[in-house]
Amino acid sequence: MAVKKTPKIGASHAAHEEVAGAATSFNIGAPVRLRFAAFVRSLRANGFAIGLAESHDVLRVFCPIDPADRNALRTSLRCLFASRQADWENFDAIFNAFWFGHGTKGMTRFEDRRRTAPEAQFDTPTNDFPHAPGNGDAKDKPDDGRDPADQHASKERKDARWGGATMQDSLKQTDFRHILNQEELQRAYALAQRLATKMRTRLTRRDKLAQRGRHLDFRRVIHKSIARGGTPIELVFRRRKTKPLRLVILLDASGSMSAYTAVFVRFMHGALDAFKYASTFLFHTHLVDVTRAMTEKDPQRAIDRFSLLSQGVGGGTKIGESLAIFNARHAARTIRSRTAVMIISDGFDTGEPDILAKEMAALRRRCRRIIWLNPMLGWKDYAPEAAGMKAALPFIDLFAPAHNLESLEALEPYLARL
Amino acid sequence: MTTMSLARSEISERLATVGYVADRDLATALWLMDMLRRPLLLEGEAGVGKTEVAKALAKVHAAPLIRLQCYEGLDQNAALYEWNYQRQLLAIKLHDSHGETTEAIEAQIFSEAYLLERPLLAAIRSPTASVLLIDEIDRADDEFEAFLLEVLSDYQVTIPELGTIAARSIPRVVLTSNGTREISDALRRRCLYHYVDFPDQDREVAIIRARYPEIEVALALQVARLIQAIRREDLRKVPGVAETLDFAAALLGLGQSDLAQDPEAVHDLLTTLLKTHEDQARLTREIVERLIAKVA
Numbered sequence: 205m206a207v208k209k210t211p212k213i214g215a216s217h218a219a220h221e222e223v224a225g226a227a228t229s230f231n232i233g234a235p236v237r238l239r240f241a242a243f244v245r246s247l248r249a250n251g252f253a254i255g256l257a258e259s260h261d262v263l264r265v266f267c268p269i270d271p272a273d274r275n276a277l278r279t280s281l282r283c284l285f286a287s288r289q290a291d292w293e294n295f296d297a298i299f300n301a302f303w304f305g306h307g308t309k310g311m312t313r314f315e316d317r318r319r320t321a322p323e324a325q326f327d328t329p330t331n332d333f334p335h336a337p338g339n340g341d342a343k344d345k346p347d348d349g350r351d352p353a354d355q356h357a358s359k360e361r362k363d364a365r366w367g368g369a370t371m372q373d374s375l376k377q378t379d380f381r382h383i384l385n386q387e388e389l390q391r392a393y394a395l396a397q398r399l400a401t402k403m404r405t406r407l408t409r410r411d412k413l414a415q416r417g418r419h420l421d422f423r424r425v426i427h428k429s430i431a432r433g434g435t436p437i438e439l440v441f442r443r444r445k446t447k448p449l450r451l452v453i454l455l456d457a458s459g460s461m462s463a464y465t466a467v468f469v470r471f472m473h474g475a476l477d478a479f480k481y482a483s484t485f486l487f488h489t490h491l492v493d494v495t496r497a498m499t500e501k502d503p504q505r506a507i508d509r510f511s512l513l514s515q516g517v518g519g520g521t522k523i524g525e526s527l528a529i530f531n532a533r534h535a536a537r538t539i540r541s542r543t544a545v546m547i548i549s550d551g552f553d554t555g556e557p558d559i560l561a562k563e564m565a566a567l568r569r570r571c572r573r574i575i576w577l578n579p580m581l582g583w584k585d586y587a588p589e590a591a592g593m594k595a596a597l598p599f600i601d602l603f604a605p606a607h608n609l610e611s612l613e614a615l616e617p618y619l620a621r622l
Numbered sequence: 623m624t625t626m627s628l629a630r631s632e633i634s635e636r637l638a639t640v641g642y643v644a645d646r647d648l649a650t651a652l653w654l655m656d657m658l659r660r661p662l663l664l665e666g667e668a669g670v671g672k673t674e675v676a677k678a679l680a681k682v683h684a685a686p687l688i689r690l691q692c693y694e695g696l697d698q699n700a701a702l703y704e705w706n707y708q709r710q711l712l713a714i715k716l717h718d719s720h721g722e723t724t725e726a727i728e729a730q731i732f733s734e735a736y737l738l739e740r741p742l743l744a745a746i747r748s749p750t751a752s753v754l755l756i757d758e759i760d761r762a763d764d765e766f767e768a769f770l771l772e773v774l775s776d777y778q779v780t781i782p783e784l785g786t787i788a789a790r791s792i793p794r795v796v797l798t799s800n801g802t803r804e805i806s807d808a809l810r811r812r813c814l815y816h817y818v819d820f821p822d823q824d825r826e827v828a829i830i831r832a833r834y835p836e837i838e839v840a841l842a843l844q845v846a847r848l849i850q851a852i853r854r855e856d857l858r859k860v861p862g863v864a865e866t867l868d869f870a871a872a873l874l875g876l877g878q879s880d881l882a883q884d885p886e887a888v889h890d891l892l893t894t895l896l897k898t899h900e901d902q903a904r905l906t907r908e909i910v911e912r913l914i915a916k917v918a
Binding site for chain 1: 630646647650651654657658663665699705707710711712714715718724727728731800801804807810811812813814815816817
């Protein structure tokens with residue numbers, strides 16, 4: 205462990221020599237060093253990005269501080285180890301828990317993992333994802349007119365109907381609610397993921413064909429003109445940098461959406477892979493940033509993170525409140541000039557429609573487009589009568605169905621025009 | 623052991639003499655910054671006084687303040703160095719008429735004499751350690767941030783035509799961010815971190831009095847309490863410290879010594895605090911009067 209090494213002596217600066225000298229002469233015992241190493245480990249486990257340099261520095265910081273002056277030690281270490289607001293806010297709790305054993309009971313691992321290999325981690329969603337079809341309570345699901353006894357028969361019917369080249373096309377049109385067998389589900393996932401990727405490549409190509417900038421690259425022009433006695437005959441232009449399209453997805457993970465959640469989680473996963481800048485959130489009674497959890501390498505850990513969400517199940521969907529959290533905490537970070545916000549929800553809001561309208565208006569001011577995907581819009585005879593949906597409608601740029609893969613695909617050209 | 627607390631308290635005192643009221647945590651951060659020679663990243667809402675930290679630090683160390691304002695599209699040329707193209711063109715003409723070879727001309731015009739310093743180069747070429755303020759780093763692009771990493775870790779830059787330029791002095795670097803964009807972990811890791819919050823009531827009083835020593839204590843207290851109350855209202859743009867000072871200055875200008883004396887006038891002065899139409903509409907005359915009644 206890096207912390208065990210002797211601290212580096214700060215070079216050159218006379219004022220620092222003293223401090224650094226004190227650091228080396230102050231012989232920290234092995235137990236203390238080990239304790240610090242353990243502290244660094246526990247910070248890392250809580251999502252702090254701490255490199256080798258900081259763990260070296262901890263000794264240099266520690267030496268000139270009076271060990272009895274807890275506060276000085278705490279503030280110094282926080283300054284050294286925290287690197288974002290969340291770290292800053294969580295630090296005291298972790299510090300107290302580690303050194304004094306306060307409040308250990310309430311401690312959780314703060315979700316803030318580094319992005320690692322973006323590999324698929326919801327391979328068996330029916331068993332692990334709290335809202336996956338087949339796992340949720342039957343009463344949670346929208347009435348799809350089937351009972352378990354019927355399922356086997358329907359699978360056979362589908363297997364017979366789907367075959368050869370048309371298989372994929374039919375799958376595209378199948379309402380996600382009616383995809384019941386594992387294999388079909390996997391295919392739907394794969395398609396959703398591929399679709400997200402396709403969306404991205406199409407958009408990138410557009411970026412490359414964008415109009416050329418009219419700014420002269422003077423350095424190159426001068427270089428080229430030397431040989432011609434300073435006459436700038438060959439002009440070199442600088443290309444305008446295009447801002448990449450960003451995508452923010454807010455997915456309703458409430459009971460009424462359970463039949464669709466798993467597929468959209470796949471879609472989100474694909475979008476994260478494909479877009480350079482994408483953020484994903486899940487909400488029902490509260491909002492959770494799942495961007496990092498979605499790219500978790502260890503599937504079990506990813507699912508643990510998701511299970512945090514299930515705490516709020518049964519309280520109904522509070523779209524307005526969830527949006528308020530998004531606007532207050534995440535919008536500034538995730539939304540830039542070319543950002544599309546995609547809300548995937550059936551609009552059944554148990555909160556106040558006024559709050560929803562207010563937050564939608566705030567969101568509208570920030571982002572380029574709001575796309576609302578409503579799986580129920582694809583159902584026959586559906587009209588957006590829910591109070592929440594009505595409140596949100598005036599602020600939506602595109603209100604589209606998203607009950608099957610074909611409807612997702614239809615979005616692509618729209619996104620390309622952003 | 624005492625060197626530390628002394629040095630830290632000294633920082634607070636010296637900041638106070640240049641009119642910056644720092645809390646203990648910030649003093650610790652600045653102390654660490656000097657000891658570990660690392661850049662300091664300040665994050666927090668707009669208007670909490672992040673930029674002022676760098677200005678005060680420059681005054682404390684009597685060092686030149688070099689400021690790099692970041693924006694979308696900021697590139698190396700604007701941040702580091704640029705060639706003086708007009709002079710280069712003229713020089714090419716001149717040398718060409720003397721019949722010099724292309725190589726000779728090239729060596730001439732890409733020399734120091736034609737180099738224009740931009741903030742980063744100026745900071746590392748400064749003979750004495752400067753304070754380099756990289757303001758609103760979150761507005762710059764990712765590429766620029768990556769480039770900055772290199773400069774801030776080695777304190778040397780490479781200009782293709784000239785070679786490597788090593789630092790003559792290591793600047794004290796302060797970066798600020800409003801959180802418009804997520805800054806990379808790599809950059810965060812290289813920096814010390816301090817989250818600057820809105821000042822609490824006592825500190826706000828101290829800030830007002832440090833800037834306007836002539837203000838009466840009672841009025842400064844009223845102002846601070848009113849601002850704290852306004853910050854708790856549901857506003858789109860919460861007033862920062864700069865707004866507080868504007869407000870106090872306006873009150874002084876009107877010769878007011880008590881907010882309750884003329885609530886109407888105070889309401890009119892809210893333009894110094896509220897920067898959106900919506901917020902101004904929200905804080906109606908009645909609400910303001912109620913707030914004043916509470917704090918006065």
